[in-house]
Amino acid sequence: MLTLSHVSKRFGKIQVLHNLCIYVPEHTIYGFVGQNGAGKTTSMKLILGLIPADSGEIIVNKTPVIFGCSPANQYIGYLPDVPEFYPYMTPEEYLHFCGTLSRMSRKDINRRCEELLKLVGLASEKRRIKGFSRGMKQRLGIAAALFHRPKLLICDEPTSALDPVGRREILDILTAAKEQTTVLFSSHILSDVERVCEKVAFLHQGHIVADGSPEDLRQNFTNVTAPTDIELVHPEETRLLLAQFPALKPAEASALKYENQVCILENCEMLPEILHFIAARGLNIRRLERHEVSLEDIFTRVTEEKADKYA
Ligand SMILES: Nc1ncnc2c1ncn2[C@@H]1O[C@H](COP(=O)(O)OP(=O)(O)OP(=O)(O)O)[C@@H](O)[C@H]1O
Ligand SMILES: [Mg+2]
CATH class of the missing domain: 3.30.70 (Alpha-Beta Plaits)
Incomplete structure (x- = not known):
């Protein structure tokens, strides 16, 4: 569903992404893991054609990404790290508004609103968005991103600002969404990634330092042991x-x-x-x-090992 081939990006003198290669198969939940400043949001903006890559190629559903006006975006739903809403709308009004932008018929819009409000647990919520908690806003944001039935859902740190219950709810929604779409989500919360992701990539200082399924990683890093x-x-x-x-x-x-x-x-x-x-x-x-070796143990080890190499 998504391929990044040898993608690099620099901002001024700073090389932010180095020769990124990522392959995300259809109907998987793919975890994109990295510390603050690793380059997660930048990678997502490149996939959305919001900023130009310096080199490399990005393909979404067989369609090349083009900076500025990317035809691949018709296949993508995006939840940014800090989603913005019209606070005076109710969730239903907001989703209707999203629907009118997607050029669906009124009947389809109504049906889709109903489905999505149910999926994200906001079906009986009549309050305006300004009274919403962060978790409710994230859930509404996922519903909005899914409105046009994207083939790829990109969520930038959807759980980072939430409490354990809110995080669990988002992870359950992403798991349910996997039936309809492929999910790429970034996080630095390894336990969240471990819970739902079939594949992960560890991004460290703009380099992919390890990737594969959690089982692959455990097998590849047998030198990492748990207590x-x-x-x-x-x-x-x-x-x-x-x-x-x-x-x-x-x-x-x-x-x-x-x-x-x-x-x-x-x-x-x-x-x-x-x-x-x-x-x-x-x-x-x-x-x-x-104890079982966790992704956190492996992540800590690979980032420590690579810290000197990329210093
Ligand atoms: N528009 C920009 N101009 C200059 N530098 C930028 C720009 N956007 C990002 N950067 C730099 O690129 C690096 C990667 O930033 P990015 O936002 O992609 O990281 P991130 O992994 O999403 O981090 P976080 O977990 O904090 O969201 C950082 O060093 C950041 O300062
Ligand atoms: Mg970010």
Whole structure:
């Protein structure tokens, strides 16, 4: 649905994007991950033909993107990072207004308004937009972006300013929207990306430093390990274990209920030896848990590794 081939962009002397190559298959939710200033919004503006690329090619649904008046935009719905609305309108009025811009018939507009208000959970909301929370505005923004049934929905950090409930609602809407469209969404909240994305690209200082499905990334970065918790029943046994193995760290006091009995092992190399010791001394284990490597662990590792390279 979307291909970026060797796309570069500079603003003045600053090279913001370096030779970006991205491939987004149809009906996937694609996470575009990067820290502040990585170049996420700039990439999205290039896809929308709002700013010109210095080099490279962008194709949306087999249609090349052209700066200034991009024919590919007929296939794209866009939710900017800070969406603006007419505050005196109700959500229904606003969507009707969007519909009139999309040249649909009145009957189609009414039907689409109804469908979309339901999709984003605003069907019974009669208040004006000026009284909306941020989360409600983001939901309305997604409905507006989906109005003309785009093949590609681009959302710029749709969850960044929201609380956990609001974020969950947006992620559920994007998951539901996947039936009708392909979703590209940017974020620096790795747990959101992990929840819904089939594919991700990590953008760091304008470079794609890793991409693929979360499973691919976990397989490709086997050098990234997650910690193991070892929780014993008796505090004196925990003290013994901590004294025996300097690689073990006590869990932070407030982190867990049985904090005094939990030891954390960052690197699993020592695990067989520790388990052997526990078995030999007959220590009582309450819980042994190896955490899964998260996208956040991988992102942290690749950005640290590349920081020097691109400095
Ligand atoms: N119009 C512009 N003129 C000059 N520099 C710009 C312009 N737009 C963006 N930049 C610079 O390009 C870099 C990337 O910015 P961009 O907004 O794409 O990052 P981002 O990943 O969207 O960050 P954020 O998470 O803060 O939204 C930044 O260094 C920014 O200062
Ligand atoms: Mg941005």
